[in-house]
Amino acid sequence: MIDFLEKWSFFGGSVLLILIGLYGVITRKNLIKIFIGLSLMDTGINVLLVSLGYVEGGIAPIITSTINNNSYNFVDPIPQALVLTSIVIGVAVLALGLGVIIKIYEKYNTLDISEIRGLRW
Amino acid sequence: MTLLYSLLILLMLISGIAALIFDKLVNSIISAGMVSLIAAFLFYFLRAPDVAMAEAAIGTGLSTAIFIITLYKTEGRGN
Amino acid sequence: MVNLILIIALPLLAAFLIPLFNYINKKLPSIVVFLTTAINLLIIILNYNQIILEPVIIELGNWQAPFAINIYVGTLELISITVISIISLIIAFYNLNHSNFSSESKFHTLYSIIIAGIYGIVMTGDIFNLFVFIEITTVAAYGLTTFNKDKGYEAAIKYIIIGSISSVFLLMAIGFTYSAVGSLNMAVIAAASNLINPGLVRIISLLFFVGIAFEAGILPLSIWVPDVHSIAPSAVSSTLSGLVFLAGITALIKIFFNLFADPSLYVFLMIIGAISLIIGELIAYQQDDIKRMLAYSSIAQMSLVLTIISVGTKYAISGGLFQLFNHAILKTLLFLTAGLMIKYAGSRNISDFGGIAKKIPLIAVGFSVGSLGILGVPFFNGFVSKIMIVNGSLNAGEYILTFLVLFATVIEMAYYLKVIQTIFFGKISINPHKIVKSYVPIIVLITVVFLLGIYPELITKPLNQATGELLSRSDYISNVLGGM
Numbered sequence: 020m021i022d023f024l025e026k027w028s029f030f031g032g033s034v035l036l037i038l039i040g041l042y043g044v045i046t047r048k049n050l051i052k053i054f055i056g057l058s059l060m061d062t063g064i065n066v067l068l069v070s071l072g073y074v075e076g077g078i079a080p081i082i083t084s085t086i087n088n089n090s091y092n093f094v095d096p097i098p099q100a101l102v103l104t105s106i107v108i109g110v111a112v113l114a115l116g117l118g119v120i121i122k123i124y125e126k127y128n129t130l131d132i133s134e135i136r137g138l139r140w
Numbered sequence: 141m142t143l144l145y146s147l148l149i150l151l152m153l154i155s156g157i158a159a160l161i162f163d164k165l166v167n168s169i170i171s172a173g174m175v176s177l178i179a180a181f182l183f184y185f186l187r188a189p190d191v192a193m194a195e196a197a198i199g200t201g202l203s204t205a206i207f208i209i210t211l212y213k214t215e216g217r218g219n
Numbered sequence: 220m221v222n223l224i225l226i227i228a229l230p231l232l233a234a235f236l237i238p239l240f241n242y243i244n245k246k247l248p249s250i251v252v253f254l255t256t257a258i259n260l261l262i263i264i265l266n267y268n269q270i271i272l273e274p275v276i277i278e279l280g281n282w283q284a285p286f287a288i289n290i291y292v293g294t295l296e297l298i299s300i301t302v303i304s305i306i307s308l309i310i311a312f313y314n315l316n317h318s319n320f321s322s323e324s325k326f327h328t329l330y331s332i333i334i335a336g337i338y339g340i341v342m343t344g345d346i347f348n349l350f351v352f353i354e355i356t357t358v359a360a361y362g363l364t365t366f367n368k369d370k371g372y373e374a375a376i377k378y379i380i381i382g383s384i385s386s387v388f389l390l391m392a393i394g395f396t397y398s399a400v401g402s403l404n405m406a407v408i409a410a411a412s413n414l415i416n417p418g419l420v421r422i423i424s425l426l427f428f429v430g431i432a433f434e435a436g437i438l439p440l441s442i443w444v445p446d447v448h449s450i451a452p453s454a455v456s457s458t459l460s461g462l463v464f465l466a467g468i469t470a471l472i473k474i475f476f477n478l479f480a481d482p483s484l485y486v487f488l489m490i491i492g493a494i495s496l497i498i499g500e501l502i503a504y505q506q507d508d509i510k511r512m513l514a515y516s517s518i519a520q521m522s523l524v525l526t527i528i529s530v531g532t533k534y535a536i537s538g539g540l541f542q543l544f545n546h547a548i549l550k551t552l553l554f555l556t557a558g559l560m561i562k563y564a565g566s567r568n569i570s571d572f573g574g575i576a577k578k579i580p581l582i583a584v585g586f587s588v589g590s591l592g593i594l595g596v597p598f599f600n601g602f603v604s605k606i607m608i609v610n611g612s613l614n615a616g617e618y619i620l621t622f623l624v625l626f627a628t629v630i631e632m633a634y635y636l637k638v639i640q641t642i643f644f645g646k647i648s649i650n651p652h653k654i655v656k657s658y659v660p661i662i663v664l665i666t667v668v669f670l671l672g673i674y675p676e677l678i679t680k681p682l683n684q685a686t687g688e689l690l691s692r693s694d695y696i697s698n699v700l701g702g703m
């Protein structure tokens with residue numbers, strides 16, 4: 020049981036979070052809820068990427084004055100760099116989308132996509 | 141330690157589902173912020189302290205703030 | 220030799236300096252964009268002869284190949300960036316006279332960012348960099364979509380939602396690739412792709428397909444295309460349809476030919492492309508809104524390119540690539556002239572364009588040249604590529620595909636000829652609006668169409684070389700990694 024959790028909990032959990040977010044994007048009717056779904060997907064993919072670079076028993080890939088021995092077991096820093104980029108891109112897209120949502124509300128006075136012409140799909 | 145991770149992940153999934161099924165949008169937004177916060181803890185446990193800081197500041201703080209502002213500017217203005 | 224990284228850096232620099240220039244003079248931003256695109260074309264011309272001899276690889280930050288983010292410019296990338304620079308120059312020239320947006324400097328900023336992103340998508344040799352450039356392009360495109368106050372916001376929301384979902388899948392593909400190979404460099408991945416579990420390769424390629432196809436105009440993911448293309452200003456529609464699709468398809472080709480060359484994936488691509496082709500043409504046939512019709516036609520053309528490239532023989536790939544570049548030129552012409560006709564008639568419906576050719580003959584002729592080029596009439600550039608496509612699929616023994624391509628051409632003929640008939644012989648039923656007539660871009664584009672139609676060797680020779688490079692992955696790997 021513990022072995023199974025150790026191996027799969029991060030992978031399974033993040034993929035499930037992505038799927039939950041996708042489900043929310045597809046089924047919810049409120050635009051803010053849809054964007055909450057998108058941000059859940061973003062969080063899920065970030066956790067997935069970082070967990071892919073995790074090394075069992077590794078330490079954080081930061082050079083400090085006490086630890087500068089190359090034989091130390093670092094976790095992979097590249098996925099972490101990717102995730103930093105992806106977090107920033109995610110929040111930029113989120114802010115742009117929510118800005119557009121405010122404009123849509125000013126025009127239609129509703130956020131329900133079933134009442135907005137041109138958004139029904 | 142593994143059990144702690146698993147519990148946190150379970151909590152994250154529950155908050156995620158809760159964010160989608162709450163009726164009041166404020167509650168959904170807070171739940172979504174909760175998901176980001178737990179993700180930040182997970183990053184810390186995955187030995188990624190820099191990502192954890194970024195996620196806590198951007199994911200939990202900034203995103204939630206943007207959501208609340210949007211809510212205030214739209215349907216939340218009345219209540 | 221001028222450093223090729225400049226053609227990405229210059230538009231980006233211009234983009235962020237434009238608000239400053241706007242402060243000095245309101246006319247300056249459009250001139251700055253025009254100048255940067257012109258300088259880009261110049262840089263590419265200066266480098267052309269060298270790149271055609273052997274691919275140029277630029278490693279950033281003075282690191283060696285597997286560690287550096289590299290820019291790889293082979294023959295395919297060279298032809299792509301040449302076409303992109305010519306078309307972006309023409310559109311920038313068009314923008315010089317058609318600047319009646321309320322917030323003009325923002326428009327030019329976003330346009331420059333899109334151009335930089337497109338160059339990046341085509342030239343990068345690193346999959347995470349590819350993701351970043353795709354995001355740069357799409358975020359700028361989201362912004363440009365909202366310029367139409369009428370229905371722009373709804374289209375932008377659709378675009379943002381689909382784009383964000385796709386980008387998550389693209390990131391997932393990148394993550395899995397990294398965990399399987401341990402590098403983000405395309406050449407290293409290509410070298411290691413035979414060692415990965417074939418099932419995993421298929422999953423990764425599918426995720427890449429989902430992540431990039433929304434930007435390349437393949438149907439199930441491109442339901443945003445008609446909304447966005449019909450709503451954006453015509454300079455933006457032609458950029459999105461001509462250039463962004465070109466970059467997207469180039470990225471897909473690099474993923475499916477350079478990175479993971481698995482023949483069973485080509486069958487999948489072919490089926491998806493064929494379905495998307497027929498559905499796109501059928502929906503385009505039913506449209507009355509001229510820009511929606513052109514948008515669905517773009518989807519169909521991109522699917523045609525994807526299907527024919529996935530046949531996998533040398534001749535078919537050259538034909539598909541030729542059609543890709545033809546489409547970029549022709550759709551720019553079509554969207555620009557259609558935009559002018561819409562402004563003149565004050566309506567988007569084809570039925571309102573009756574007899575418009577008698578009032579604005581050159582614009583109507585430009586539209587007709589574009590349509591006939593897409594249909595593949597002799598002496599137009601589309602003719603040669605259509606012949607190559609049909610021949611290529613016949614020689615490979617894909618008879619069903621040949622039939623579908625010809626069937627699609629018949630549907631295409633029906634709706635394009637309907638428009639041409641209306642604008643030339645229909646009854647005049649409009650009260651015309653005043654428009655700024657810009658003849659130079661249209662004349663230049665028509666010249667290019669006929670030039671490529673009469674002297675196809677201009678592009679087929681480098682195209683054959685590009686196809687050869689695509690099909691020999693080992694050369695690509697040893698070029699980048701240097702015999703490692």
